[in-house]
Each structure stands twice: as C-alpha cells, then as structure tokens.
Amino acid sequence: MTTNDHLHFYVGTYTDTPSTSEGIAHITLDPKTGQLYRQEDLAYLRNPTYLASTEDGLYSFSEISQQEGAALYFKSSIGNIYLPISGDYPCHIDVKAPYLAVANYGSGNVSVYQLDEAGRPIHVITELFEQGSGPHTERQQSAHAHQVTFLKKTNHLVSVDLGTDSIHFYHYDNQKDTHSFTLDQSVIMPAGSGPRHLVFNQNETRAYVVCELNETLVVLTQNNGIWDVSYECSLLLNEVNGEAASAIRLSPDEKFIYVSCRSQNLISIFKVSGDTPSRLNAFDCLGNHPRDFTLSSDGNWLIVANLFSDNIVSFHRNTETGEIAPTGYQCRIDAPICLAEVTN
Numbered sequence: 001m002t003t004n005d006h007l008h009f010y011v012g013t014y015t016d017t018p019s020t021s022e023g024i025a026h027i028t029l030d031p032k033t034g035q036l037y038r039q040e041d042l043a044y045l046r047n048p049t050y051l052a053s054t055e056d057g058l059y060s061f062s063e064i065s066q067q068e069g070a071a072l073y074f075k076s077s078i079g080n081i082y083l084p085i086s087g088d089y090p091c092h093i094d095v096k097a098p099y100l101a102v103a104n105y106g107s108g109n110v111s112v113y114q115l116d117e118a119g120r121p122i123h124v125i126t127e128l129f130e131q132g133s134g135p136h137t138e139r140q141q142s143a144h145a146h147q148v149t150f151l152k153k154t155n156h157l158v159s160v161d162l163g164t165d166s167i168h169f170y171h172y173d174n175q176k177d178t179h180s181f182t183l184d185q186s187v188i189m190p191a192g193s194g195p196r197h198l199v200f201n202q203n204e205t206r207a208y209v210v211c212e213l214n215e216t217l218v219v220l221t222q223n224n225g226i227w228d229v230s231y232e233c234s235l236l237l238n239e240v241n242g243e244a245a246s247a248i249r250l251s252p253d254e255k256f257i258y259v260s261c262r263s264q265n266l267i268s269i270f271k272v273s274g275d276t277p278s279r280l281n282a283f284d285c286l287g288n289h290p291r292d293f294t295l296s297s298d299g300n301w302l303i304v305a306n307l308f309s310d311n312i313v314s315f316h317r318n319t320e321t322g323e324i325a326p327t328g329y330q331c332r333i334d335a336p337i338c339l340a341e342v343t344n
Contacts, residue, residue: 003028003037007296009303010058011312012048012338019335024048024060027312027331034301034314034327043075051340052093052100056119058340061090061102072102072113074121083121087111092197095119096150098174101157108143110159112181125179128157132164135192136213139243140164146212147197153204157181162196162212165189167220169227187220187227194243199250199257208272210248210259215241217248217259217270217277231276235259235268247292252299256280256322260290260304267293267304269322283324286313294339305336312336 006028013021023046026039047063057076064070070085087104090111094101100113100121110128113121134140144163151158159168171184189195194213198220200206207220207227219231235245242263249258250272257270257277265285270277285293287306295302295317302315302324312331315324 003039006030006037007298007301008342009294010042010051010053010340010342011305011333011336012051012060012340013333014049014307014335014337015046021334024051024058025333025336027333029296029301029303029314031298031300033329034316035329036303036312036314036331038331038333043073045073048073049337050090050092051338052095053340053343054095054119055343059093059095059100059121061085061093063089063091065089065106070104072100072121074119076119078118078120081120083113083123085111086124086127092145092147094149096152099125099150099157099172101148101150103145103148103159105144105146105162108145108161108163110145110148110157112157114179126181128159128168128170128181130161130164130166130168130183130186132161132166134163134165134194136194139194139213140192146195149198149200151200151204156184158198160195160198160209162194165191165193165195167195167198167209167227185227187229189218189229190214190216190232193218196245197248199248201250201254208248208250208257208277210235210245212245213243215243215245215261217257219277233277233279235261236264236266236282237279239264239266246290249293249295251295251317251319251322252297253319258293258295258302260285260293262289262291262307265290265306267302267324269324271322280322283315286326286330287311291336292338294341297341303339305333305339307335307337310334310336312339
C-alpha cells in the first residue's frame, strides 16, 4: 500500500493501564475514500496526550505529575530532546518561534520555553500563573490552565483557564535577551462555565470558546484591542448537561464551528458566517467519548478520536452545508486523545 497521496495524522494517546498504546501513533487517510490506515507508531512516550506538528518536528509531553517526571518531548530529523516541565499534568501545547508554551492543568501554570533556530526547545524562560477559583466545587477549586495558543498577528499568548473561568492574554517582547511576558487582559467568562479550548478567526478579531462545564459556545469579540464576551448559547438542544464538552474547530472557510460533546457522543455544528452563531445539527460520533477531533487541511474530512471505544472514525464533510457524513471507515487505537495533521 502506498501512502504518498494520503493525509497523515499523528495520534496522542493514554498509555497507562488498561491501555495497550505505547506512545504516539500514526494513521493515514485516503483522500479519495476516507479510509483510515494505521501505520507504524512514531514514538514511545508515556501519556503523550497533546501534539503540535511543525516543519521543524513534532512536540509533545508526558501528561503526568511533576513528581513522576512530567517532561517536554521534541522529535526531529536531527534528534530527540526531553526537558523537564515544572508543572503537573500538562494538557496542551502551542508553538510560535522563538517560543513554545505548555498549559499545566494540575498546577494551573503555563510554562514558556525558548526555541533555537532549528525549533529545538532550549530552556524555560518564564512561568505564568494567575490565582483564582470558580463556583464548581469539584472542578474549580484552583486554577486549571487547559489551553495555550499564540496569536499570529500580534505578540500575544492566550491561556484558557477552566478553573477560574478566565481567558488570559499575555503580551510578550521577543527582542533578544528580553523575553518578557506581561498580562495584558483577563476576560471573565460566565461563572461556572469552565472554558476549555478556543479558536480564533483568521483576522483574530473574534474567538469561539467551548466551555466544558456548562456545555456552551461563547463568542469573544475584539474592539480596539479589548476582548469582551459578545454571545453565549448551548451546544445542544434537549440534552442533559454532562459537563464534558471538549474540542472545537473552525472550518478553513470560517463558515462553520464544530464542537465535540463527550457525554452525549455528539459533534455539534454551528454556522458562524453571520454576526451570531446559528446551531445547525448534531451528529453521532460513532464511538464513545469523542475526546478530540480534527478537520483535514483541505476541509473535506473530519476525523474523530473516541477515547472510551478505542476507535478513530472518518467523516466526509460537505463544504457547502457544513454537515458531515460517516464514510464507514475507522481504525482501532487504544485510548486516542489528540489528532494532529502532519505538516512536515
């Protein structure tokens, strides 16, 4: 079987028992049919639960406590690197040269690393942390950084904190030998919402936030450099709140938002080409607990990683209507957590 014309994806997994996964898996998708094929695993690593793929290489970490050896991992053609993480249970990572940021869910801090010219992480340059809590007695006793993302058009790092119902915007100065990160603004989200992940439009004037705990979609808009909450709606209709909304993606044409709802095993779709999101439909994920999903770079495919049913399922995406249809193809991977299309 040749895979030269296939789309390639790396898969982050949980490796701790009872999973039989051993690290970062590799799958391909046939762009003619949507059929999925499992390839040889890419790397052996404990709990590599989130991935970032760039032209320089692949970045991940071990989602464990600092005491157990939480570490940053970088794999490239010029060698592999492991660096310790000063945080508990890292859960998200993003890269924008010359920086890499890691969100540590357990300890609530964000670790920022400097990269060299080859994209290799060198050392930590700062730790970011904002004290706080929320009204959810079990999930919001303290800060829980759940996502980090660098804006492309400005020098800002954004941290989404589920534990404090906050989204923090840090401005940074990447002048040589300075590397200073300063809190620019904290957006206060609806109390008890538990913001988990967000995506920005290409102009970075609007952000769509999936809130895990109250299972809502929240829109942030930026005016004169200030971000505010402008809209909020439920992800699903006539469904019991399972406090488990998960991943969010914006289609390449910026017309549709997709969100996974783990408790209900659904993918919810919104049309967002107008001023406010319009809920279109919700589709069965054909598995149990859709922890993550991704849209292919060409916009034609949606691939779902179902954690509890140990399967990855492909759907064909109608680029005009935004709706998805199952291809009938899937592949088995134990405890899949994250999907990242290969860019190098």
